[in-house]
Each structure stands twice: as structure tokens, then as C-alpha cells.
Amino acid sequence: PAAAGAAAGAAAGYAAASRRPSPAHPDGPTETLPPIDEADYRIAPSREPELLTHRYHDSGFEQHDPAGEDRINAMVAESDGAEPDADDADEGDGKPQxxxxxxxxxxxxxxxxGFVGVFVVVPIVAFAITYFLVDIPKPAEIIAAxxxxxxxxxxxxTTLLGRDSQDGNRVIxxxxxxxxxxxxxxxxAEDETFETNSGFDIMGILRAVRNQLTGGVGGGSTITQQYIKQATGYDDYSLTRKWTExxxxxxxxxxxxxxEIITAYLNTIYFGRGAYGVQAAAQAYFGKDVDKLNPSQAAYLAGIIQAPSRGDNREYAERRWNYVIGQMKENGWLTPEQAAEAEFPKIVSGERRIKGFTGPRFFIKERIRQELNALGFTEDKVRLEGxxxxxxINKRAQALxxxxVREVMKDQPKNLRExxxxxxxxxxxxxAYYGGENDKSDQVDWANTPRNPGSAIKPFDFVPLLKQGKGPYAAYDGSSPRTFPGVGVEIRNSENVQCPMPCTVKEAMERSINTVFYxxxxxxxxxxxxxxxxxxxxxxxxxxxxxxxxNIAIGGGDNMISPKAAAAADATFAAAGIHRDA
Known part of the structure; x- marks a missing residue:
């Protein structure tokens, strides 16, 4: 009876303590928590009531009542606004649920x-370690390379065709x-944030990533990073290289x-025309020192840094020049009036030569450069690696x-381009390759310049005729002049020679009879x-x-083929119809 009375008193006390004013209505009815079974509060004799979940029982050791704890956990979960998890009650590992x-x-x-560790802490530690391990290149080291x-x-x-060494015209x-x-x-042109960035530009890197994903153009390298690339000579797109750079x-x-950085950069980069450094470039393109350049000329040189081998390509150079002038105005380095008055500069046409590759052989060097570039070997990389x-090229064939050409073209009109x-x-x-003398009067590589092929195209008039089943003895009227439907002029043979019917294709080819091929x-x-x-x-x-x-019948009109392309096509005949890239 005494124990029962104590239990009843405890239960009554808990019920009373469970009543509390409602926060919403402090003067209103109190809120009552759900009742607890009396059996959950059996208290050992002569002991005060213990905590609800940690109490001693008559048996002298702690009892575990899963049903009671389920009800208590339900109450806690309900007060937290969350649903109880049935699986929690079954874990039985003794840990708080x-x-x-x-x-x-x-x-x-x-x-x-984990995110902070992987994407913040680890990169910072790796950056710090790399920072202390790497050395920055010195200008003298780059120049030596x-x-x-x-x-x-x-x-x-074994026989030397020529040497390419460009350091002779560099001025530091x-x-x-x-x-x-x-x-x-x-x-x-290259890095509008140069004066404020820390050697790299986060926004530039993000733009480069976006361009890579969307197929756009433009990289994220700053001037400082480009200078590093000049020093190493590595231009592969590996993550390791970009990180170290x-x-x-x-x-x-x-x-x-x-x-110091911009000066070192401008003393070492390549501008084309065999010019390393901005002073050599100013002389190569404008025949003046760098301190005499005007804004238009400066914009020209800056624009061709990305592709120096295209410095003499008017279309490319002018597109880049317009971009640079626009960026200078956008950044306040030219006033709107100065930008509007700027004109595309005139380039000097002095003889193009590289040490060891003067005259006609300069064009051989240019064709080799283009082929190497197409294979991924840029001019800078070739020079840096030596x-x-x-x-x-066969030495005897080239000399012949x-x-x-010099013997055949002697005393010929100057407008005939050999x-x-x-x-x-x-x-x-x-x-063998001869594109012209490459002197002060003419620096065009005519072997690589498309122009009217003339009668050299006539074998290709004959090819589709062969496909139709007709051969070299098919006969036509080779008289001169003749008129043809849809052709508004009379067609004549050279020097008005005659090859009257029947004029075979074979004879017409030998005598270059225009009227037959028309x-x-x-x-x-x-x-x-x-x-x-x-x-x-x-x-x-x-x-x-x-x-x-x-007009394609005699290689005239708007039809243009370079001598190099024509020679490669003719070689297909000599190779029994098998074409090989030249």
C-alpha cells in the first residue's frame, strides 16, 4: 500500500507538472501532455523518483521497457515536428536514437x-606545395632557348638546305x-586585366571553360601565363601543365x-617575319623603332600575337586590328575620337628573308612551316626545341x-608570274619548288597562289569524255574561229591555227586546239x-x-588553281590514277 501510494503520488505530481499555459493564450486553458501509464513509474522502496528513462526497480538492476520507450520517442518526435522512424526502435545498439x-x-x-575538404582545403595545400617547388623562368633563359x-x-x-636562326635581329x-x-x-589584345590580376584571371578561365563546352573560341591565359608558356615551350592541354602554369x-x-613582366614578355614573343621581340617586329613590319609607333601600328602588332605566321594575311590582320582598336576604346586607352580616326596601317614590303632562306628558297621554308603547323608543330615550338x-626537296632538281625558270623567263614581260x-x-x-625570286619588287609565292590554269586544264576536259566511253581518237572540228551556243564570243585557237575535221582529241591535245575542247x-x-x-x-x-x-574548257574565266595544286593533280595521271597528297 505504501508503494502504491508513492506511485500514485508520483503519477499525480507528473500530471500536474505536465500542465502548462499555452504560449498562444497565456490566460487560457493549459495544455496537457498525453498520460503515461502508472506501470512506467515503479520506484524502488525508500528511493526518490528517478528520471523517466533511467530508474531503478525492485529487482536491483535496470530494466528495459521497449513499449514505454516507444511511447516516449513518439512524444519527442511529435514535439520536433518529425515522424518517428520505426526502424530506429529496432536497432538495439544502446545508442540514442x-x-x-x-x-x-x-x-x-x-x-x-567533405566538399570543403576536397574543393577548398586540398587545392590550397596543393597550391602551396607547388608554389614552393616551382621556379619562375628568367628572360635570359627564354632568350637562350x-x-x-x-x-x-x-x-x-645530310646536305644542308638552310638554317633558321632568328636571334640576330632581337633587341632587348x-x-x-x-x-x-x-x-x-x-x-x-591579350589580357585587359593584366595590371590588376594575380597572374591568372578567374573570369577568363571560366570563359575559356564555357568556350570549350559550347564550341566557342578564346582561351583564358593571361599575359603572365603566356610568358610562362614561352619559357616551357609546352602547349598541350593537360591539366598538369595548366596547373603548373x-x-x-x-x-x-x-x-x-x-x-618587368610585360617588358620580358614583349622582348621574347614571336611576331612573324622572323622577328622576335617588339623592337624587331616594329622594324620588320613598319621599318621604324618601337618608340615611333602610333596607336594603329601598335594595335596591328598586338593583334597578330595570337597567330604570327598570319601577320601578312590582310584579312586576318585587319580583323584582329579592328578588335584591338575596339578593346582599347572600351577600356579607355583610346578616346572615341582617336578610335574613329584610326586607319589600318600600311605594312612595308621589304624583301622577306630568313637567315639561310633568301630568294626563292624562302618560299620552301614557308611551305614547310605550314605543313609542320598543320601537324601541331608551331614555329615557336620548332625553334624552341631546335x-x-x-x-x-632534291638538291639537283631544285637547282635545275x-x-x-630564269632561262625561260629571261626578257619576258614582268607581268608574267613564273x-x-x-x-x-x-x-x-x-x-623542286620555285614560287618566284622573292626580291624587293615581288614577294608573292606564285607557286601557291591560285590563278587561271589556262591550257593546263585540258587533260581534265578529256577525263569525263573517257568515262563516257570515248577515247583519244574521237574526232571533232578544230577549225578557228568557231561559235558555240550560250557563248557570246567567237572561240579561237592560239595564233588561229587550224585543225579541221576530223581532228582527234590526241592531235588537239598535242597542238592545244581550243575549239575542240570547247x-x-x-x-x-x-x-x-x-x-x-x-x-x-x-x-x-x-x-x-x-x-x-x-570558260573552264580552256582554264579561263573565274576558274583558279595554284601551280602546286595543278602539279599534284597531274601527278595523279602519272601514278595510274592514284592521288597522293603533295
Whole structure:
């Protein structure tokens, strides 16, 4: 009875304590918690009531009542606004049970810690370690690396064709010798945040990533990063290279002033025309010192930094010039009036030469450069590594080509542009290449310049005729002059020679009878048949060919093919119809 009375008193006391004013209505009725069974509060004799979940029983050891704890957990979960998890009650591991909301919060907290560790702490530690391990390149080291000589050899692999060494015209300038307008033009072209960034530009990197994902153009490298790339010569797109380049750029920005960095950069980069450094470039393109350049000329040089080998390409250079002028105005480095008055500068046309590659052989060097660039070997990379280049040019064939052209073209009109290309039909290798004298009066490579092929196209008039089943003894009227439907002028043979009916294709080919080939193209194979034959023989899209103009019959009108392309197409005949790229 005494024990029962104590239990009843405890229960009554708990019920009373369970009543509390409602927060919403402090003067209103009290809120009553759910009742608890009396059996849950059996208290050992002569002991005060214990905590609800930690109490002693008559037996002298702690009892465990799962049903009671379920009800208490339900009350706690209900007061937290969460649903009880049935699985929690069955774990039986003796640990405090967590609600679903608590477990979710714990998971989010762990994920947050993991994210910070992987994407913040680890990169910071790696950055710090790399920072202390890497060395920044010194200008003298880069200049020494760029001073390597590249040797080019004839097809025998031992006889020297020429050497390419560009350091002779480099002039090392001091910071105060480079005018501000040149620096600002370079900032506008390559890195408008140069004066404020820490060697790398986060926004630039994000733009580069976006361009990579969307197929856009433009990289995220700052001027400092480009300078690092010049020093290493590595241009692959590996994450390791980009990471090291970024850290080195940051370290360089800490150890050198911005003035020192831009000066070192402008003393070492390549501008084309064999010019390393901005002073050499100013002389190569404008025939003046760098401190005499005006804003338009500075914008020109800054614009071609991305692709120095295209510095003489008017379309490319003018597009880049417009961009740089616009960026200079946008950044306040040119006033709107100055930008509006700027005119595309005139480039000096002095003789283009590289040490060891003067005159006609300069064009051989240019064609080799283009081929290497297409294979991923940029001009800077070739020079930095000091490669040996083995060519297909035959020494004797090259000498004969140069001698023959000079003899044949002697006393000929100046407007006749000579070229000669000899190709091995079995390999496609160019054995001799002559694109012009490359003197002060003419620096155009005419062997690589599309122009009217003239009568050289006539074998390709014959190809579609062969496909129709007709051969070299098919007969036509080769008299001169003749008129044809749809052709508004009379067609004449050279010197008005005659080849009256029956004039075979074989004879017409030997005597270059224009009227026979006009007859074939207009009345039988059509211009489209000739174009198809040329493409099958390997003539590329760099040529201009019309599928509607009958003038293609004698290689006239708007139809243009370079001598090099024509030689490669003719080599297909000599190789029994097998085309090999030249």
C-alpha cells in the first residue's frame, strides 16, 4: 500500500507538472501532455523518483521497457515536428536514437565538410606545395632557348638546305623604352586585366571553360601565363601543365613587378617575319623603332600575337586590328575620337628573308612551316626545341628548277608570274619548288597562289569524255574561229591555227586546239564534269572552280588553281590514277 501510494503520488505530481499555459493564450486553458501509464513509474522502496528513462526497480538492476520507450520517442518526435522512424526502435545498439530530420542534418553536415575538404582545403595545400617547388623562368633563359638553330636538309638527309636562326635581329628593351600605347594595345589584345590580376584571371578561365563546352573560341591565359608558356615551350592541354602554369604565373606576379613582366614578355614573343621581340617586329613590319609607333601600328602588332605566321594575311590582320582598336576604346586607352580616326596601317614590303632562306628558297621554308603547323608543330615550338627538319626537296632538281625558270623567263614581260613545282607521283613528295625570286619588287609565292590554269586544264576536259566511253581518237572540228551556243564570243585557237575535221582529241591535245575542247565541254561533258575530274585528281577547296562557266574548257574565266595544286593533280595521271597528297 505504501508503494502504491508513492506511485500514485508520483503519477499525480507528473500530471500536474505536465500542465502548462499555452504560449498562444497565456490566460487560457493549459495544455496537457498525453498520460503515461502508472506501470512506467515503479520506484524502488525508500528511493526518490528517478528520471523517466533511467530508474531503478525492485529487482536491483535496470530494466528495459521497449513499449514505454516507444511511447516516449513518439512524444519527442511529435514535439520536433518529425515522424518517428520505426526502424530506429529496432536497432538495439544502446545508442540514442535519431529522428529522420536529425539524420538528414548530420548527412548534410558531413557532405559539407567533405566538399570543403576536397574543393577548398586540398587545392590550397596543393597550391602551396607547388608554389614552393616551382621556379619562375628568367628572360635570359627564354632568350637562350629561343636562340637554337633549326637545320633543314635536302632529301638525301645530310646536305644542308638552310638554317633558321632568328636571334640576330632581337633587341632587348628596358621597361622605359616601350611606350605605353604599345603596352595598352597588347593588354587590349591579350589580357585587359593584366595590371590588376594575380597572374591568372578567374573570369577568363571560366570563359575559356564555357568556350570549350559550347564550341566557342578564346582561351583564358593571361599575359603572365603566356610568358610562362614561352619559357616551357609546352602547349598541350593537360591539366598538369595548366596547373603548373597557373602557379608559376601567380609566383611571378608576387616576385616581379608588372612593368618587368610585360617588358620580358614583349622582348621574347614571336611576331612573324622572323622577328622576335617588339623592337624587331616594329622594324620588320613598319621599318621604324618601337618608340615611333602610333596607336594603329601598335594595335596591328598586338593583334597578330595570337597567330604570327598570319601577320601578312590582310584579312586576318585587319580583323584582329579592328578588335584591338575596339578593346582599347572600351577600356579607355583610346578616346572615341582617336578610335574613329584610326586607319589600318600600311605594312612595308621589304624583301622577306630568313637567315639561310633568301630568294626563292624562302618560299620552301614557308611551305614547310605550314605543313609542320598543320601537324601541331608551331614555329615557336620548332625553334624552341631546335628540331632538325628533313625535306623531300632534291638538291639537283631544285637547282635545275631555279636555273630553268630564269632561262625561260629571261626578257619576258614582268607581268608574267613564273612558278615551277615538281612532284614525285609515287610518293606525292615535292622534289623542286620555285614560287618566284622573292626580291624587293615581288614577294608573292606564285607557286601557291591560285590563278587561271589556262591550257593546263585540258587533260581534265578529256577525263569525263573517257568515262563516257570515248577515247583519244574521237574526232571533232578544230577549225578557228568557231561559235558555240550560250557563248557570246567567237572561240579561237592560239595564233588561229587550224585543225579541221576530223581532228582527234590526241592531235588537239598535242597542238592545244581550243575549239575542240570547247566543243567537248559545251556539248558533251559540261563544266561540272571537268570540276568533278579535278576534284577526283586531288584539287582542293583552296582552288576556285565553276560548275557553270564553259570558260573552264580552256582554264579561263573565274576558274583558279595554284601551280602546286595543278602539279599534284597531274601527278595523279602519272601514278595510274592514284592521288597522293603533295
Amino acid at each position: 535519431l529522428t529522420r530530420k536529425q539524420r538528414r542534418r548530420r548527412l548534410i553536415k558531413r557532405l559539407a565538410f 629561343q636562340s637554337k638553330t633549326v637545320n633543314y636538309y635536302f632529301s638525301d638527309g 628593351l628596358k621597361p622605359e623604352q616601350i611606350p605605353e600605347v604599345v603596352k595598352k594595345a597588347v593588354y587590349a 597557373l602557379v608559376k604565373a601567380f609566383k611571378m606576379s608576387n616576385e616581379l613587378s608588372k612593368s 628540331y632538325k627538319i628533313y625535306t623531300t 628548277a631555279e636555273q630553268t 612558278a615551277l613545282v615538281a612532284i614525285d607521283p609515287n610518293t606525292g613528295g615535292v622534289k 566543243d567537248i565541254v559545251v556539248n558533251e561533258v559540261k563544266p561540272s564534269g571537268v570540276v568533278q575530274a579535278l576534284k577526283e585528281a586531288g584539287v582542293q577547296n583552296t582552288s576556285k572552280l565553276s560548275e557553270t562557266s564553259v
